[in-house]
Amino acid sequence: MPELPEVETVVRDLRAPLVGRAIASVLVGDKKLRRSPGANLEALVGRTFHGIERRGKWICLDLAGPWLLVHLGMTGQFTFAAAQLPREDHTHVVFTLGPGGEELRFRDIRRFGSVSLYATRADLDAFFVKQLLGPEPWDLEPASWFKRLKATSRVLKAILLDQRTVAGVGNIYADESLHVAGLHPALPGKDVTRAQAEKLRLAIVEVLEHAIELRGSSIRNYVGGSGLMGKMQNEFRVYGRTGEPCLRCTQPLERIVLAGRSTHFCPRCQRLAKRRSTH
DNA sequence: ACAGGATCCTGGGGGC
DNA sequence: TGCCCCCAGGATCCTG
Numbered sequence: 001m002p003e004l005p006e007v008e009t010v011v012r013d014l015r016a017p018l019v020g021r022a023i024a025s026v027l028v029g030d031k032k033l034r035r036s037p038g039a040n041l042e043a044l045v046g047r048t049f050h051g052i053e054r055r056g057k058w059i060c061l062d063l064a065g066p067w068l069l070v071h072l073g074m075t076g077q078f079t080f081a082a083a084q085l086p087r088e089d090h091t092h093v094v095f096t097l098g099p100g101g102e103e104l105r106f107r108d109i110r111r112f113g114s115v116s117l118y119a120t121r122a123d124l125d126a127f128f129v130k131q132l133l134g135p136e137p138w139d140l141e142p143a144s145w146f147k148r149l150k151a152t153s154r155v156l157k158a159i160l161l162d163q164r165t166v167a168g169v170g171n172i173y174a175d176e177s178l179h180v181a182g183l184h185p186a187l188p189g190k191d192v193t194r195a196q197a198e199k200l201r202l203a204i205v206e207v208l209e210h211a212i213e214l215r216g217s218s219i220r221n222y223v224g225g226s227g228l229m230g231k232m233q234n235e236f237r238v239y240g241r242t243g244e245p246c247l248r249c250t251q252p253l254e255r256i257v258l259a260g261r262s263t264h265f266c267p268r269c270q271r272l273a274k275r276r277s278t279h
Numbered sequence: 280a281c282a283g284g285a286t287c288c289t290g291g292g293g294g295c
Numbered sequence: 296t297g298c299c300c301c302c303a304g305g306a307t308c309c310t311g
Contacts, residue, residue: 003304074305110288112305170304
């Protein structure tokens with residue numbers, strides 16, 4: 001679920017309440033999360049949160065020494081809550097914070113998310129290197145981005161979903177960015193022009209920055225770190241709007257499946273082949 | 280190298 | 296009410 005803007009919102013929400021707070025106790029549920037490589041979270045009691053950062057869709061928590069790494073998967077929620085607020089179903093990890101007793105809670109209905117522990121910052125960085133995690137969208141260098149697109153016959157939608165090319169884009173913002181750029185999601189990377197590549201790069205940045213301003217998109221399960229919903233879902237140009245008119249040209253939007261994911265686009269504004277004159 | 284499918288999970292919604 | 300099927304902001308693994 002959560003893509004870069006949602007994860008960024010969670011991180012921003014959690015920073016103020018969390019930084020400087022010590023872990024008084026840790027509760028871990030029985031159910032397995034997707035990747036928790038022997039994370040002995042109980043060993044974190046007594047540690048203090050020194051900082052919280054985002055990298056792609058990953059949440060990195062600095063515990064002055066060890067780092068906690070959290071991925072929200074499709075339905076993960078990472079929230080700061082008063083202790084008396086009832087814990088919802090599917091809450092898998094709870095950090096109680098001293099001295100107030102508030103809680104940092106990890107909830108994840110489908111359990112595609114993960115909570116793992118790294119002994120040092122270097123170990124965390126090594127993990128990202130091993131993942132070949134791509135740059136943040138705003139760090140994309142135009143020339144290397146273009147080169148990267150030209151190097152593959154994969155379709156743009158698949159390239160955008162691949163975290164190795166650019167980190168943080170998921171199904172919603174891939175579709176939204178392609179619409180802003182006026183590019184067909186099934187256009188092979190090798191076929192883009194330099195101008196199109198640049199248009200797409202700028203569209204990604206624009207779409208994600210706007211989504212961050214709106215605290216991300218709350219459809220189904222997403223909430224920010226404070227439990228507040230996002231507003232970006234009200235401004236989707238194509239995502240989930242199959243059959244509805246394109247906001248730019250009124251043509252009914254279409255839905256296809258690419259890279260195994262539902263893909264929304266305007267058949268008129270986002271043409272595959274070059275537009276041919278009709279007379 | 281890539282597409283496509285299955286897999287990990289739970290729940291909501293629609294059709295009957 | 297229940298059942299069955301499809302769908303879902305992610306990512307990985309396997310096959311062809």
